[in-house]
Amino acid sequence: MESSIDEFFRNVLGERTAVADQLENVHGLAWEVVDPALLALCRMRVAMLLDYQYELGISKIDLDAEKISSLSQWSSSSLFTERERSCLRFTEEFVVDVSSIPDSSAFAVRDHLGDEGFVNFVNALLVVEQRIRLQTVWEKIFQEVST
Amino acid sequence: MTRSLRVPSSNFDNRFREALSLWQEEVVQLGLVDPVTTEMVRLRCAEHHDCHT
Numbered sequence: 005m006e007s008s009i010d011e012f013f014r015n016v017l018g019e020r021t022a023v024a025d026q027l028e029n030v031h032g033l034a035w036e037v038v039d040p041a042l043l044a045l046c047r048m049r050v051a052m053l054l055d056y057q058y059e060l061g062i063s064k065i066d067l068d069a070e071k072i073s074s075l076s077q078w079s080s081s082s083l084f085t086e087r088e089r090s091c092l093r094f095t096e097e098f099v100v101d102v103s104s105i106p107d108s109s110a111f112a113v114r115d116h117l118g119d120e121g122f123v124n125f126v127n128a129l130l131v132v133e134q135r136i137r138l139q140t141v142w143e144k145i146f147q148e149v150s151t
Numbered sequence: 152m153t154r155s156l157r158v159p160s161s162n163f164d165n166r167f168r169e170a171l172s173l174w175q176e177e178v179v180q181l182g183l184v185d186p187v188t189t190e191m192v193r194l195r196c197a198e199h200h201d202c203h204t
Contacts, residue, residue: 020181026174030167037164103201110157123163127171 009139016142031135034128038121041067045088046095047132049075053099056136087116091125098129 010028017024035043044067051057052075074081078092090112097105114122179189196202 020177023174023177023181026170026177030170030174033164033167033170037167103199104152107152107157114158119158120162120164122158124167127163127167131171 030131034131037124038128043128046091049092049095050099050133050136056140090116
């Protein structure tokens with residue numbers, strides 16, 4: 005699945021292979037510097053919020069099905085750990101209004117992941133969120149052009 | 152809400168930091184959008200993300 009998304013970006017970018025190379029590289033590293041299960045959970049929440057159906061069907065790792073079905077109720081569900089909750093809260097606020105994330109949300113993530121883990125997480129979230137937004141916009145543009 | 156740095160921003164994985172920089176460098180070197188529009192968009196994004204670079 006991931007390779008088909010990489011292929012999508014390469015098709016769109018055409019001759020701009022350096023951009024596609026760097027995007028693949030930074031996206032791959034995002035999954036190395038953050039716990040992949042945690043990032044997968046947050047990426048799925050981003051896809052839900054942005055209504056990006058394609059991303060909802062893929063995963064870097066196998067997520068628990070019950071957890072996925074409860075993801076929109078993470079704040080009240082007992083399936084999620086405090087670490088996951090803090091990251092999901094931050095993720096939602098990041099998607100909705102990145103410039104207004106409360107200190108309490110940021111510090112909760114930092115407390116769970118540490119200083120370095122926090123910065124890695126925020127940058128990984130940036131990469132996966134921008135990738136989803138790019139896919140969404142480009143696919144819509146191509147649909148409009150082809151009709 | 153704090154507007155100062157919450158943690159040292161350089162304090163993260165070196166490979167990841169370098170990869171982010173390389174990606175952004177490649178993007179800003181694209182020539183399909185004129186430089187003035189590119190810079191206006193960049194500044195707007197920086198403001199929105201509260202980014203001081």
